Amino acid sequence: xxxxxxxxTIDGVAIYPVISLVLFxxxxxxxxxxxxxxxSKELEHIERLPLDDK
Amino acid sequence: MQLEKFTxxxxxxxxxxxxxxxWGLVGMxxxxxxxxxxxxxxxxxxxxLPNFAFGRxxxxxxxxVIFAFVGNGIFTAVYxxxxxxxxxxxxxxxxxxxxxxxxxxxxxSAAVTLLLGFTQGKEYAxxxxxxxxxxxxxxxxxxxxxxxxxxxxxxxxLYVAIWFFIGSWVTVAMLHIVNAFVVPVGLFKSYSVYxxxxxxxxxxxxxxxxxxxxxxxPYLGLMYYFLPKAAERPIYSxxxxxxxxxxxxxxxxxxxxxxxxxxxxxxxxxxxxxxxxIMLLLPSWGGMLNGLFTLRGAWDKVREDPVLKFFVVGxxxxxxxxxxGPMMSLKNVNAxxxxxxxxxxxxxxxxxxxxxxxxFGMLYWLLPRLFNTKLFSTKLANTHFWLGTLGIxxxxxxxxxxxxxxxxxMKSFTPEGQLxxxxxxxxxxxxxxxxxxxxxxxxxxxxLIMMIYNVYKTTKQGEFVETEEAEAAPLPKxxxxxxxxxxxxxxxxxPLLLLVLSLLVVSIGGIIELIPTYLVKSNVPTISxxxxxxxxxxxxxxxxxxxxxxxxxxxxxxxxxxxxxxxGEYSKAGEFVYDHPYQWGSKRTGPDLARVGGKYPxxxxxxxxxxPSDIVEKSIMPSYPFLFEKEVNLGTTKSKIHAxxxxxxxxxxxxxxxxxxxxxxxxDQIVENLKTAEIEIDAKKEIVAxxxxxxxxxxDIKVETAQK
Numbered sequence: 001x002x003x004x005x006x007x008x009t010i011d012g013v014a015i016y017p018v019i020s021l022v023l024f025x026x027x028x029x030x031x032x033x034x035x036x037x038x039x040s041k042e043l044e045h046i047e048r049l050p051l052d053d054k
Numbered sequence: 055m056q057l058e059k060f061t062x063x064x065x066x067x068x069x070x071x072x073x074x075x076x077w078g079l080v081g082m083x084x085x086x087x088x089x090x091x092x093x094x095x096x097x098x099x100x101x102x103l104p105n106f107a108f109g110r111x112x113x114x115x116x117x118x119v120i121f122a123f124v125g126n127g128i129f130t131a132v133y134x135x136x137x138x139x140x141x142x143x144x145x146x147x148x149x150x151x152x153x154x155x156x157x158x159x160x161x162x163s164a165a166v167t168l169l170l171g172f173t174q175g176k177e178y179a180x181x182x183x184x185x186x187x188x189x190x191x192x193x194x195x196x197x198x199x200x201x202x203x204x205x206x207x208x209x210x211x212l213y214v215a216i217w218f219f220i221g222s223w224v225t226v227a228m229l230h231i232v233n234a235f236v237v238p239v240g241l242f243k244s245y246s247v248y249x250x251x252x253x254x255x256x257x258x259x260x261x262x263x264x265x266x267x268x269x270x271x272p273y274l275g276l277m278y279y280f281l282p283k284a285a286e287r288p289i290y291s292x293x294x295x296x297x298x299x300x301x302x303x304x305x306x307x308x309x310x311x312x313x314x315x316x317x318x319x320x321x322x323x324x325x326x327x328x329x330x331x332i333m334l335l336l337p338s339w340g341g342m343l344n345g346l347f348t349l350r351g352a353w354d355k356v357r358e359d360p361v362l363k364f365f366v367v368g369x370x371x372x373x374x375x376x377x378x379g380p381m382m383s384l385k386n387v388n389a390x391x392x393x394x395x396x397x398x399x400x401x402x403x404x405x406x407x408x409x410x411x412x413x414f415g416m417l418y419w420l421l422p423r424l425f426n427t428k429l430f431s432t433k434l435a436n437t438h439f440w441l442g443t444l445g446i447x448x449x450x451x452x453x454x455x456x457x458x459x460x461x462x463x464m465k466s467f468t469p470e471g472q473l474x475x476x477x478x479x480x481x482x483x484x485x486x487x488x489x490x491x492x493x494x495x496x497x498x499x500x501x502l503i504m505m506i507y508n509v510y511k512t513t514k515q516g517e518f519v520e521t522e523e524a525e526a527a528p529l530p531k532x533x534x535x536x537x538x539x540x541x542x543x544x545x546x547x548x549p550l551l552l553l554v555l556s557l558l559v560v561s562i563g564g565i566i567e568l569i570p571t572y573l574v575k576s577n578v579p580t581i582s583x584x585x586x587x588x589x590x591x592x593x594x595x596x597x598x599x600x601x602x603x604x605x606x607x608x609x610x611x612x613x614x615x616x617x618x619x620x621x622g623e624y625s626k627a628g629e630f631v632y633d634h635p636y637q638w639g640s641k642r643t644g645p646d647l648a649r650v651g652g653k654y655p656x657x658x659x660x661x662x663x664x665x666p667s668d669i670v671e672k673s674i675m676p677s678y679p680f681l682f683e684k685e686v687n688l689g690t691t692k693s694k695i696h697a698x699x700x701x702x703x704x705x706x707x708x709x710x711x712x713x714x715x716x717x718x719x720x721x722d723q724i725v726e727n728l729k730t731a732e733i734e735i736d737a738k739k740e741i742v743a744x745x746x747x748x749x750x751x752x753x754d755i756k757v758e759t760a761q762k
Binding site: 017020023028032034038043047048050051 | 135138139141209211213214215278279282283286287288289292293296297300301304305308322325326329330333524559562563566
């Protein structure tokens with residue numbers, strides 16, 4: 001019995017890598033949109049948080 | 055608005071910092087001994103201390119460095135930074151103490167049980183089920199305390215370091231629980247519910263992400279907090295840190311199968327692991343550059359300040375090992391690196407460089423502040439830095455050389471088409487590199503001892519500041535969202551949402567990769583000749599697991615000419631369906647054993663286990679004289695067979711009642727075989743069971759071939 005390609009018996013297994021790619025690109029796009037539209041005043045406050053903790 | 059007064063408690067950060075140093079010393083010392091054992095096998099002390107052989111010591115080393123040294127390092131950073139970033143004390147002092155002492159107790163019980171041979175036999179997840187439960191409980195205590203603090207904060211925004219801590223907490227919880235599903239068969243013995251290919255995929259989904267979410271993301275939190283503090287300037291780009299966080303946690307979770315390239319794992323899963331590993335390069339380097347660029351305009355400080363020196367080299371090592379990792383995920387590179395010392399070098403760039411140096415930098419910065427004094431000796435800290443750096447180099451370079459040398463020797467054929475070198479020739483060729491590696495480790499450890507002296511002197515010259523006064527305005531009930539602020543800034547003000555989103559993001563990869571592995575179960579074509587282990591073989595297999603043989607021997611032959619010629623037919627997924635847990639291993643210090651069954655007579659194994667160097671000249675394998683003294687515990691056979699059948703191994707109903715009869719029959723047969731070689735041994739001795747197991751390995755498929 002040939003066991004090398006046993007997963008070919010799952011219907012449409014090729015869809016997995018495609019799903020992953022689409023998911024990541026969408027996700028990455030959303031994160032990029034997020035950081036581009038961040039309020040820079042807020043940002044300045046946040047990034048100084050570790051420095052003024054007294 | 056009225057300012058509220060409160061205090062930061064320094065006692066817990068101090069305790070965790072001390073524990074970090076102590077376990078660092080223990081873990082690295084164990085590593086040094088293990089390294090020396092490979093060069094000088096007499097250091098296994100086989101006759102005196104059966105518990106001290108490499109197979110048992112190496113898990114103590116890895117667990118101590120990962121969960122004790124780095125673990126306490128994470129908690130030091132969390133307990134110091136979170137209250138200060140959120141302007142509130144830790145939520146519960148009592149939970150903090152339970153967390154601290156609970157974690158140390160877990161570490162001690164881990165060390166003791168591992169040396170006693172109680173192990174699940176899965177790398178970095180060796181600890182048996184009662185300790186796994188304790189870890190879960192303490193992890194929950196830690197989580198409650200962390201979230202309690204976050205919910206009572208006086209600062210609306212969660213700084214990115216806290217995201218990393220939250221993401222790490224939730225993912226480690228998920229990984230730990232999913233990988234630890236076992237069926238207990240005794241107080242300190244259990245079987246993984248997963249078998250073979252499935253177990254391998256779950257294990258490396260866990261193992262890879264233990265690296266990601268225990269050794270990397272919490273330390274990125276540490277970097278994002280302590281690097282700006284030490285450099286006295288904000289992080290280079292906060293926007294970049296957000297991309298770093300989300301893409302890193304998204305991508306990391308997928309990359310596990312790159313530990314299983316060219317194995318019997320399905321091809322698509324291997325490819326997915328490779329692709330995501332390559333993509334990981336981007337966020338990782340984004341993070342590294344973000345760290346290094348933070349020092350722009352402050353490089354003059356790096357010349358003076360040992361803290362920044364440690365950080366710079368630590369972050370650079372992060373960049374190096376996250377470049378190396380994706381490269382090793384390419385199949386052609388992995389063909390060389392897998393099972394070799396290259397992997398060992400790779401993890402040590404990470405552990406010694408990234409985790410070690412970041413920890414040292416943090417401690418040199420933190421401890422003088424906790425004791426309201428200056429560091430006792432900057433010069434000594436600088437010497438530590440150079441010794442450590444040199445140690446990393448002398449550790450890693452010989453390991454790379456050993457990897458390539460053994461690769462070229464392993465794949466070398468004579469013009470007649472025979473393998474040119476015996477396995478032992480390759481081992482002998484790498485021993486000089488093992489000695490150099492141990493030297494590198496010793497230098498690194500020497501640096502740590504310098505730090506201990508320096509820290510001791512620093513604490514003596516200062517006075518411990520138990521608590522620090524602080525004040526801040528309470529959080530207003532209603533938040534006026536600034537103009538232009540969209541849905542995005544919403545998330546970072548909502549810790550629970552952040553938790554849920556992180557879990558969602560890390561689950562996607564996990565679900566897509568793991569669900570098919572469940573399908574695998576119904577899709578692995580049963581190879582009709584593959585049968586469950588006999589009771590004696592099962593007992594022998596448990597001895598194999600107990601002694602940690604998988605730390606040096608793989609059971610997975612890759613489809614390469616030079617492997618097939620050396621070890622036999624390449625491994626098939628269907629051969630491992632009854633392997634709870636799988637024992638493929640990840641490093642070949644010794645030869646692959648997937649098809650060792652029937653290769654040598656029983657007497658060969660008998661003498662070899664008694665004293666390997668008598669049979670294989672210059673062998674570096676430890677001796678196992680106690681296997682010839684101890685008897686197999688027949689009382690456990692019943693529950694073991696029962697547990698196996700519960701997990702779907704097709705033993706006949708009620709077989710457990712007669713299993714010991716079969717066991718003795720097979721043992722007597724082996725004793726008879728040994729008699730022909732003039733060996734007298736009691737059939738109940740452990741060595742007989744181990745021989746039965748070793749002689750079984752890889753044989754089933756040969757039966758099928760013979761039938762054909």
